[in-house]
Amino acid sequence: MIKKLFASLAVALSLVGGASAAGGALHLDKFPVERVQDEAALQRGAKLFANYCLNCHAAAFMRYNRMRDIGLSDEQIKANLLFASEKVGDTMKVAMSAKDAKDWFGATPPDLTVIARSRASHYGTGADYLYTYLRGFYRDDTRPTGWNNTVFPSVGMPHALWELQGEQRMAGDGHGKLELTKPGKLSAKEYDAAVADLVAYLQWMGEPGQIQRTKLGTVVLIFLAGFMFLAWRLNSAFWKDIK
Template sequence: MKKLLGLLILMLACTGVQAAEGGYHLEKAPARLNDLPALQNGAKLFVNYCLNCHAASAMRYNRLKDIGLTDEQIKDNLLFSDGKVGDMMTVAMNAKEAKEWFGAAPPDLSVIARAKSVNAGPSGADYLYTYLRTFYRDDTRPTGWNNLVFPSVGMPHVLWERQGPRELTTVAMHRGEGEHGWERVTTTYDVNGAATVKHEPVADYHGHETMETRFTAKDPARVQAYDNDVADLVAFMSWMAEPVQQHRVRLGVWVLIFLAFFTVITWRLNAVYWKDVK
C-alpha cells in the first residue's frame, strides 16, 4: 500500500512538472527507433556527454548489443574505466557529492523519455528534442545558460560546442502600465548572454498576450549537424526507456491479426452449429 501511494505521489509530481514547463510549444522528434546507426550514434553521445553527471542505472552496457554493437565495440568505445560490459551505466559521483556541488543531484535518465510523456499529448521524445535545442546564453544565470522549455534550468548546455553560437530574440506582447495600453517588448540575448531590451507602445491592439521566439545561428551548417545529433541522442534515450517497445509493437500486431482470424473462424463455426436449430 505504501509503495502504491508513493507511486501515485510521484505521478502527480511529474504531472505538476509538465504543467510548470508546458508553456513552450514542443517540436516533433524524428522517428529513429528502427535506425540502428542513429541509435549507436545516440549511445556514443549519451556516454560522452550525459553519463558524466547523469546515471542510467536501469540499463546495462551489454544491453547495447540489441542496437547492433558487439561486446568488443562497447568495451573499446563506450567504457572508459575498468568496468565490465555487464555493469550498470552508473556514475562515480554519489548523491551527497552531487547535492553539495550542484544544489541537487542530477536525475537518473534511464526512463526520462517515458517520465516526460503526457497522456494523449506530446511524447517524452518531443520534450527532450525541443529541450536540448532551446538552450541560450543568459549571463544572469549561475551557469550562464537558460532554456525556453525549462526556464531557469540548473543544467548548463553541455553540447554547446557542437551547436555553435546563437542569438535569441523574443518578442512579447503584453499590457503596459496604462489601463488599456499594450506594449511590444523585444529582448535579444547575444552570443555572450547579454540582454538588450526594447519597449514599444502599441496602439489599438485588441489581441491577447503572446510570445514569439527566434534563434539566429552564426553557423547554420553546424546547427543542422547538431539537430541531427540531438535526434539520434533522443532516439537512444527513448529506446533506453523501454528497449523492448519495438518488439512489443510487432508482437501486438501479430496478436491482433490472430484475433481477427480467430474471430472469423468462430463466426463461421457458430453459423454451422446453429444452422439446424429452429
C-alpha cells in the same frame, strides 16, 4: 531496486517539472519517432549519451550489455562506450558523488533511465519534450551556469552539447525566438539530427523491449491476416453447395 527506481523517477520529475513556469502554453516540437526503430540512430544516440550525458547523469537501471539489442557487439560496446574500469555487464553509473553533484549544480542530476517516459504530458510525448529541450538552450549571463532554456526557464543544468550546437542567444524582442551567435561543430540540421538520435536512445532505454515487441506485433498481424483469408475461403468452400 523498485524503490530506487521510483525515487529516481521522483527526482527527475521534480527537476524538470517546471517547464512552463514562465506562463503560457508550452510548445513542443515533434520528435521524429521513426528513429526509435532505426538501430543505426540508436547506436549513434548511445555514443552521444556515453560521451555527453553519462558524466553527470546515470542510467542506473540499464546495463551496457543490453545494447546488444540495438545491434552492438560486446567488442563495440567496450571500444566506444566504456571509458574507465566498467565492464560490459555493469549498469550505467557515474563516478561523481551525489554530494558533489548537489554542491556543483544545486541538485543531484536525475537518473535518465526512464526520463523519456516521465516527461509525457498533454503538450506532447516525453520524447517531444526532450527533443525541444535539448535544442532550446541559450546564453543567459544572469544564470549561475551562463545558460538558460526556453522549455525549462531558470534551468540549473548547463548546456552539455554546446560544442556541437554552438551558442544561441535570445532575440531582441525576448519572445522566445533564438538566434545562433556562435556556430558549433555541427550545422543546425546536423545538430537536430544528432539530438534526435540521442532522444531516440533515451526513449528506447526507458523501454528496451519495444523494438522486439513491434517486430513481433507485425508478424502476428500478418499471421492473423493470412488466417482470416484462409478462414474466409474455407467458409466459402463449405457453404457453396448449400442453398
